[in-house]
Amino acid sequence: MPETTRLCAVEDCGGEHEARGVEPGLELCGWHLDRLRRDLEVTPLLVRWLSLHTIPSGGGAEPVSGSREPAAPVRLDVLSMLLPGAVHPPPDDEDQVGPPSIPSTLAAWVWQVCEERGLAGPERWDDVPQLTGWLLPHLEWCAARPWADQLCTEIAALRRCTHALVPWKVHRTEKIGVPCPTCDLQALAQIAGEEYIECDERVGGCGRLMRAEEYSAYVAALARATPESAA
Template sequence: MTSCTVPGCPRTSDEDTRRRMCVRCARQLQAYLRELVGQMPLLQASLQLDRSPTTGSVHGGRAHSPMPVRGDVLTLLGPGSNTTVDDPYGDARGDQTGPLPIDTHLRGWAEMTALHVRLATAPGIRPGRTWAAWLTAYVPWIITAPWAGILHQELTELLGRVRSITRTEPRRRPLDAPCPSCEAFGLVEEDWQPYVECVACELLLTPDEYTAHARRVMPRLYRTALLLAAQQHQESA
């Protein structure tokens, strides 16, 4: 087993020594890419400046015409580079300051992934697709790359900026059925995540696996709860 390369993660990847990322962080990486796709319409909606009282002159008007849209959002939504980005940490950034556009950022990682898996041609995306979707398809190879933990960390920071603009945070909802492994009532589902997770033992279930499990155990639990309620009612009568 090898240690997970995501900064701050204490887990090991698993018995496969080629993996540089544990199962939980790999799942989170997929969720980040999925959320970036879902956040794009919210970023578009956040592009327009909020209305605020006019300031800047004795007449209540502005000293200078304001930028009609938010600059931080415009930067993130900016078009990707038309040139190949071979290294997200090297000269590809040039003299640019501040965050890269999301499209440029993800394309840079797509180029790194292409080099890692030794694709014969540079990566490309079909009309209507996104670089996030392209990277999602290559997650099984990404988690074997030496820079996998750095990608995870950068997407964490990128989503932090996006969420601060759209004012959204993934919601976590507890589920009714107990965990099939440890039997604790710790199963939760979270926005964008592809799995149901047990916060007690870290078991992961697909939504279909949880549904099948709940259908098996919940009728029995409901009957037990009714019997206990009836018994308590009789004892208090």
């Protein structure tokens, strides 16, 4: 009998279509592994961005939910992501609210890898660049672990929650006139400060990710083929 292709372990892989296949020994498809790498690489950028938005818009104080305490002069939702704290709410804990902590989420996964591989962790367990830099070289190994889908989901949530708390819409550049090399749709865009260009699924794109150098080479190839092509 022909060997059955194993599918990506991430729950929503493929959307309305069948989940993508994986390479032998892996739990994540290439599409999700690329996103895991991107989402992990940008975590220091997320911290810098959130740090600039700890004061409520307009300088007003933020009420403390469910408390008679005076209003806080800072954004508690932003601080909850910047400071050590909750990693992710347990599914049966309705009282656990608020976005996840970036340093605690990263530290939990670094600890997981340290435990399973018998390694020493970074010098500082509360330093996001150190945690990120430590974890990145282990992603291929992580992609083969039975918890790879949970890792992918939790790291993706850090970027998604940051963008929800402090939207980056005005810092998004659309690559007008340049079609995606995979789906041919003109949906390529780049978030300020990020190295990656993405075919935006929110406007019907395929989700293709390209690093800046790959995109530059692609645009140069388009220009050689069609000199009038947009750069």
